Amino acid sequence: MHMGGSQDWDQVVIRKKAPNSAAAKNPAAVNAAIRAGAEVETVKKVVTNASAARGPIKSAVKLENDTNTFEHDRVSSELKKQIQSARLAKKLTQAQLAQMINEKPQLINEYESGKAIPNPQILSKMSRVLGVTLKKNPSKKKPRRRPGEIRV
Known part of the structure; x- marks a missing residue:
């Protein structure tokens, strides 16, 4: 190199x-x-x-102009009283009712305390077991419309 x-x-x-x-x-x-x-x-x-x-x-x-509140409907006070009174009339505990409809006892507690979101299937199961008619919102009735009446 x-x-x-x-x-x-x-x-x-x-x-x-x-x-x-x-x-x-x-x-x-x-x-x-x-x-x-x-x-x-x-x-x-x-x-x-x-x-x-x-x-x-x-x-x-x-x-900004939207005024909707996006909250789920909860069990009404009338419905929770109706469930509780029907359950007590049958002399059932919440756990026994839950077992009869194949749900958790906590669910029955939520329905009776008004915290649950109403489910038509669960309400129909409870109606069948308790022997009463349970509706999602018993107090809300649809107003009847008369023939020829126009609503604004």
């Missing part, structure tokens, strides 16, 4: 990286890459959702 004053002067080529995704979103960076001769792939995005095309402002107004 000769360690003299000679050096290795081979040619080295350095290439630029392709623009990253952040630069690809910038139109000026895309144009610069095209002028530099880099291969650029562009894709046109189309908004297909009509609500997205309207923008967030109308949605925000709708939400």
Whole structure:
């Protein structure tokens, strides 16, 4: 090996990286890459959702004006009293009633305390075992509409 004053002067080529995704979103960076001769792939995005095309402002107004309370109906006080009195008339405990309808005793407790969400299937099981008619909301009756009557 000769360690003299000679050096290795081979040619080295350095290439630029392709623009990253952040630069690809910038139109000026895309144009610069095209002028530099880099291969650029562009894709046109189309908004297909009509609500997205309207923008967030109308949605925000709708939400602001919305007065609905999104709560589940609970067992009414009349229904829980009706269940409890029918159960006591049959001289059953909550656990015995639960066993007869193949449910957990905790469920009967929730119905009688008014914490449960009324389930028509469970109410029909209890109605059959207790021998009474149990309705989800016994006090709520639909008003009858007279022929030709228009409601606003």
